[in-house]
Amino acid sequence: MPRILIVEDEEIIRSAVRKLLQHAGYEVADAGSVEEAEDKHDPSEFDLIISDLRLPGAAGTELIRRAPDTPVLIMTSYASLRSAVDSMKMGAVEYIAKPFDHDEMLEAVEGILARQPQVSSSAAQPSSDRADAGSPDSDPASIMFGHCDAMQKVFTLIRKVAPTETTVLIQGESGTGKELAARALHLMSPRAARPLISVNCAAIPESLIESELFGHEKGSFTGAVSARTGLIEAADGGSLFLDEIGELPAEAQARLLRVLQEGEIRKVGSTQSRQVDVRMIAATHRNLKAMTRTGDFREDLFYRLNVMQVRIPPLRERQSDILGLAQRFLQRQGEKMSKPGLNLTPEAMRALERHRWPGNVRELENAIERATILCDSDLITPSLLDLDGEGGDVNIPETLVDGNNEQAPSREAEATSDLSLEDYFQHFVLENQDRMSETELAQKLGISRKSLWERRQRLGIPRKKSSGN
The missing domain is CATH 1.10.8.60 (Helicase, Ruva Protein; domain 3)
Incomplete structure (x- = not known):
């Protein structure tokens, strides 16, 4: 049974992750700081360390140095995402952004453990049908489920294209499993031992997208107090998965085209370029070809991305x-x-x-x-x-009602008390998106920014474009 050490100073998060992994069949220990972890345990004896980036005393990345033979998964808030990328340059095997879904955590843990030679593939999968991952011999059918002819064709195509360096465009509706297809392409490629960096282009504010992807130099804009590594550079030697690439703004599209054409990046505020070796995998639920005709997506970028297309059926x-x-x-x-x-x-x-x-x-x-x-x-x-979405006897949790906002009239809460959860979500977002950022909306609803965006897509609620988001 794989042994996992959790290092997190917030008791609520530490307890939640511990219970999640214990239910999944892992042996788990925990600590509130790097120093406590070393006092109570020997970090080098664990199969995996999951650590928060910011801890009292030594930073979580210190565990990379103190347990050099143990893979370290870094947990970080969205605001510290770029620091997490820096931690990967220091040796962390992967990072996961808070707030994360349970399945995101389990998927990350299983993928890391499956890549470790000392952990058997069966031990790395105590409760899931996900991948026996980590080598070109992995099979997409172990990552994605599907016996129908349509999915078998998808698996066949992935097996053929994964070992190549070809850029892949994955198309499919929201919720079909495009990210799992990208993971299969990466894990079956010669780059499997290197990072797979996943980016949801719709979940990052437009004002930050270029800095996140390409990095920035110190002083290049207000708040740039130090130089940062971009996500593309962090994926050097591995694969970059750009989910919902149709949401990229025009300037970022032009810069991404240069990466595909020349294999080089230039940080925001820099005059110097550097070469990167990245396998590009993109995904979208939108019709990019139609978007090129309306000018919403660059035609030259579309043809660079659309070398090989994988369609995931609904x-x-x-x-x-x-x-x-x-x-x-x-x-x-x-x-x-x-x-x-x-x-x-x-x-x-x-x-x-x-x-x-x-x-x-x-x-x-x-x-x-x-x-x-x-x-x-x-x-x-x-x-x-409850497939009709009527909610039945399920009540909306009080924590979802903005009861802490003194400006919100009580009759608004009463008016939503008989709504289904989907109806309530739509009502809440439409009522509050003009005065709340995407981050604030997600926090109030108790979901991640990615989940907020996905529900917007499913329910047809347009996202307000503003610098505050």
Whole structure:
């Protein structure tokens, strides 16, 4: 059983991550600082260290030096994202930005452990159907699930293109699993031992996107108190996954084109360029070809990206995979929540097969997670799945209502009390997006910025363009 050390000074986060990993089958120890970790444990004896970047006393990156043979996963807030990239240059194997979803953490842990020769692939996957990753011999079918003909064609294409250096454009609706396809392309490539840097272009404010991707020099803009490494440079030798690339602003598109054409980057505020060796993987749910005709996307960049195209089919085109996916999610959620042995009733199975799944695989996973939480027996019924989005008897948590805002009238909370969660989300975002940034909206709703953006896409709520976001 893999042993994991968590180093985090916030008790709530430390406890949550510890319980998550213990439920997933790992042996876990924890500490509140680097010094405490060394006093109570020997960090070098663990298979993986998960550490916050900012800690009282020594920084989390100090563990990279003190346990040189143990992989270190750095946790960081969005505001410290660039520092996390710097930590990868120091030797961290990967970073994960707070707030993160449980599956994001499990996926990161499993991927790191699977790449370590001392950990068997079976041990690295205590509760998931994700990859036996880390070598060109990995198979996309171990990362993504799919028995239907459409998915088998996707797997075949990934197997052929992964070992090459070809740029790949992954197309598919939100929630279909484009990021998993990118991970499969990376893990089956000769670059598998190097970083895979994933960037959601829609989740980064436009004012920061160039600095995040290309880095910046000290003093290049207000707040640039020191030079920073960009995400493209951090991916040097590995792969860069640009999710929702259609959301890139025009100037960033021009700079990215130079990376693809010349293999070089220039930091914001710098006059010097440097060469980078990066395999580019992009993804979008939008029609980039149509966007070139309207001038919203550079035509020359489109043709540079569209060397090889992988289309991930929506779930409604994968009818034979629905129940298989549901059973896998049900097993995973049951183990995570200590509810083993859950089963779908025949009526629930028929409801799953009849549903159109506009949110695709992610919507299915959310439905199973919701049903697992609400289930009081061993059987999942259609009412627990709540596929009509009516919410049933589920009440909106009080923490989602902006009760701390003195300007919010109480009648607004009353008016939303009988809404479904999706209705409430839409109501809350439309009511507050003019006076709140994307970060503030996500924090109030208790979700990540990426989840906020994905729900906007699914519900058709346009994102307000402002410097405050």
